[in-house]
Amino acid sequence: MTAPIATSQTILVVGGGISGMTAALEAAECGRDVVLVERNPTLGGRTALLYRYFPKMCHPTCGLEINLRRLKANRRVRVLTMTEVAGITGQRGDYQATLKIRPRYVNERCTACGDCSAAVSAEIPNPYNYGMGQIKAAYLPHAMAYPQRYVLAPSLIGTADADLAKAACKVGAIDLEMQEETVQLSVGAVVWATGWRPYDAAKIQPYGYGRFPNVITSVEFERLADPSGPTGGKLLRPSDGKEAKNIAFIQCAGSRDENHLRHCSRICCMATLKQTQYVREALGEDGQSTVYYIDIRSIDRLEDFYQMVQRDKTVKFVKSKVARIAQADNGDPILHGVDTEGYHRYATPHDLVVLAIGMEPESNSIALPQDVITDSSGFIEGSPDGGMCGAGSASSPLDVNRSAQSATGAALRAIKVIHQTAREEA
Amino acid sequence: MQALRTTGHQGIPAVAARYRNNFLKEVEAHVEDGEWVKMCMQCGVCAGSCPFGPHWEHPPQEIFMMIRAGKRDEVLKSDAMWMCTSCYNCVVRCPRKLPITQIMHGIASYAQELGLAPKNQPTRDFSIQFWNNCTKTGRVNEMKLTVGLYFKDGLVSGIKQVMNMLPVAIGLIKAGRLNPFELISGHSPKDQKGIAAMLKKARAIEAQRAPATH
Numbered sequence: 001m002t003a004p005i006a007t008s009q010t011i012l013v014v015g016g017g018i019s020g021m022t023a024a025l026e027a028a029e030c031g032r033d034v035v036l037v038e039r040n041p042t043l044g045g046r047t048a049l050l051y052r053y054f055p056k057m058c059h060p061t062c063g064l065e066i067n068l069r070r071l072k073a074n075r076r077v078r079v080l081t082m083t084e085v086a087g088i089t090g091q092r093g094d095y096q097a098t099l100k101i102r103p104r105y106v107n108e109r110c111t112a113c114g115d116c117s118a119a120v121s122a123e124i125p126n127p128y129n130y131g132m133g134q135i136k137a138a139y140l141p142h143a144m145a146y147p148q149r150y151v152l153a154p155s156l157i158g159t160a161d162a163d164l165a166k167a168a169c170k171v172g173a174i175d176l177e178m179q180e181e182t183v184q185l186s187v188g189a190v191v192w193a194t195g196w197r198p199y200d201a202a203k204i205q206p207y208g209y210g211r212f213p214n215v216i217t218s219v220e221f222e223r224l225a226d227p228s229g230p231t232g233g234k235l236l237r238p239s240d241g242k243e244a245k246n247i248a249f250i251q252c253a254g255s256r257d258e259n260h261l262r263h264c265s266r267i268c269c270m271a272t273l274k275q276t277q278y279v280r281e282a283l284g285e286d287g288q289s290t291v292y293y294i295d296i297r298s299i300d301r302l303e304d305f306y307q308m309v310q311r312d313k314t315v316k317f318v319k320s321k322v323a324r325i326a327q328a329d330n331g332d333p334i335l336h337g338v339d340t341e342g343y344h345r346y347a348t349p350h351d352l353v354v355l356a357i358g359m360e361p362e363s364n365s366i367a368l369p370q371d372v373i374t375d376s377s378g379f380i381e382g383s384p385d386g387g388m389c390g391a392g393s394a395s396s397p398l399d400v401n402r403s404a405q406s407a408t409g410a411a412l413r414a415i416k417v418i419h420q421t422a423r424e425e426a
Numbered sequence: 427m428q429a430l431r432t433t434g435h436q437g438i439p440a441v442a443a444r445y446r447n448n449f450l451k452e453v454e455a456h457v458e459d460g461e462w463v464k465m466c467m468q469c470g471v472c473a474g475s476c477p478f479g480p481h482w483e484h485p486p487q488e489i490f491m492m493i494r495a496g497k498r499d500e501v502l503k504s505d506a507m508w509m510c511t512s513c514y515n516c517v518v519r520c521p522r523k524l525p526i527t528q529i530m531h532g533i534a535s536y537a538q539e540l541g542l543a544p545k546n547q548p549t550r551d552f553s554i555q556f557w558n559n560c561t562k563t564g565r566v567n568e569m570k571l572t573v574g575l576y577f578k579d580g581l582v583s584g585i586k587q588v589m590n591m592l593p594v595a596i597g598l599i600k601a602g603r604l605n606p607f608e609l610i611s612g613h614s615p616k617d618q619k620g621i622a623a624m625l626k627k628a629r630a631i632e633a634q635r636a637p638a639t640h
Binding site: 206252256257258259294320321322323336337338343345 | 522
């Protein structure tokens with residue numbers, strides 16, 4: 001691995017999800033040099049794990065493919081996967097970044113033929129299905145993975161399986177001696193596009209996530225609905241594998257709650273409205289979705305989508321935040337609470353409960369440089385001198401569309417910094 | 427042009443006056459922690475988390491909405507807030523961290539102050555007996571309190587209750603946990619004057635708050 005050549009006129013983009021890719025491409029297409037760093041073995045981030053987008057119900061593969069084509073056509077973006085930022089020092093126009101590159105054990109000769117995967121027997125919980133289902137320990141993350149290159153799980157190294165994988169590779173792409181590398185980079189501006197993660201649902205104790213198998217999160221439901229997910233697109237509930245027909249969606253699971261996330265995560269209302277349409281798609285009139293909500297926040301033009309769902313006879317709305325969930329002997333979750341339209345007490349069984357889980361900034365679990373300012377929830381605003389800024393859902397809870405807008409804005413800010421640096425150096 | 431009809435001294439149009447939330451303002455001024463009532467977002471978690479929930483006339487969520495809707499009599503004459511057992515489940519769960527238990531007690535105490543609290547409400551009866559018993563000397567006289575509670579519904583039911591509890595009482599006396607002579611004399615804390623002064627000071631602080639609107 002050779003370190004990328006970077007100067008004070010290079011932009012460092014941290015995170016290769018939809019926001020990071022957009023920011024990197026916009027800056028590169030304006031003629032700036034960009035280093036795009038991604039922690040996982042592939043670009044695409046959480047967008048790649050969605051089944052469909054709202055409101056047009058199209059597939060994320062489409063948007064990702066466009067970005068990947070732009071990326072392949074542009075020589076100004078240098079992509080580093082399996083790479084994390086260990087630290088950044090310096091100021092606007094003059095940063096020193098330390099990057100840690102984890103070993104992939106597969107070099108660029110890989111043709112993604114899959115022989116190594118066929119040769120090994122060890123399996124790991126599939127990270128691209130939020131741990132639901134297993135995947136071979138030598139794997140291609142998913143069909144849209146970029147780079148299209150296999151990766152060996154670290155747990156495989158040192159076992160007989162690793163040697164089998166190496167022996168199976170016809171092009172000699174597997175290098176079991178690969179070590180972690182540390183790389184120093186000088187860059188002029190940094191865009192933090194570190195994205196989000198679902199709030200830890202187990203912390204919402206009364207909802208029993210982790211104790212009751214049929215209480216899942218919205219991101220897991222997204223994988224259930226996806227044909228490339230763990231159930232092949234069938235809405236099967238985890239406890240007994242039966243088809244879930246009567247599905248409850250609980251809004252504000254972790255969001256707008258002083259005990260959990262203070263902020264409104266903004267995407268969850270639309271995500272749930274979208275997911276009710278997965279239920280309709282899978283089961284037609286036999287499916288029943290019940291949305292438990294405080295208030296539905298489908299902003300501006302997305303209101304149309306809400307009204308469309310309201311007209312759907314298979315979708316019911318209950319104005320109430322569920323107080324707690326119990327479990328019946330047959331595994332049905334029973335939702336307890338009081339509704340606000342009449343103050344009726346209910347105890348309603350469902351086949352499956354989907355928690356519309358809140359968005360937490362992923363950067364809450366990483367050490368940011370000291371001069372990066374975050375809000376009370378941890379979303380990144382940037383550094384006071386403007387040399388670093390947040391983009392996409394790292395900066396605010398945003399959907400894919402608005403993340404791309406935010407990332408374009410961030411790219412412009414970074415370009416501004418580079419232009420100034422270039423002028424001063426000239 | 428015809429001038430807008432107003433409600434006199436405040437100069438507010440009559441239509442707008444209907445929407446002025448006087449009861450909410452009253453609660454904010456006179457009820458302990460009453461200024462939190464407007465923060466309720468009507469999610470219903472308090473009502474659903476309350477172990478006594480099904481037995482209340484109005485759960486806290488509904489009480490808050492009634493206050494904001496100006497239903498003064500319905501709220502103050504209700505026995506709902508007297509049902510609160512101070513388990514604090516609602517306070518722990520409330521997404522907006524409202525001190526719900528404290529507000530319930532605050533409303534109950536305000537209703538009592540105004541003389542609107544429901545008569546023969548067991549929690550209220552107990553609270554009054556406890557308060558009078560406790561503030562008399564500064565120490566709760568358990569003998570007088572229990573006997574007082576047994577006989578609150580008359581002589582016959584009182585004797586019945588005493589007979590019922592007699593074996594327990596004898597057990598307690600044998601174990602040295604109950605002194606029957608307390609019924610006549612009772613013992614006091616060392617600094618009874620100090621406690622009286624403390625209560626007096628507390629009343630003075632309370633009086634500094636805006637007086638109740640009768």
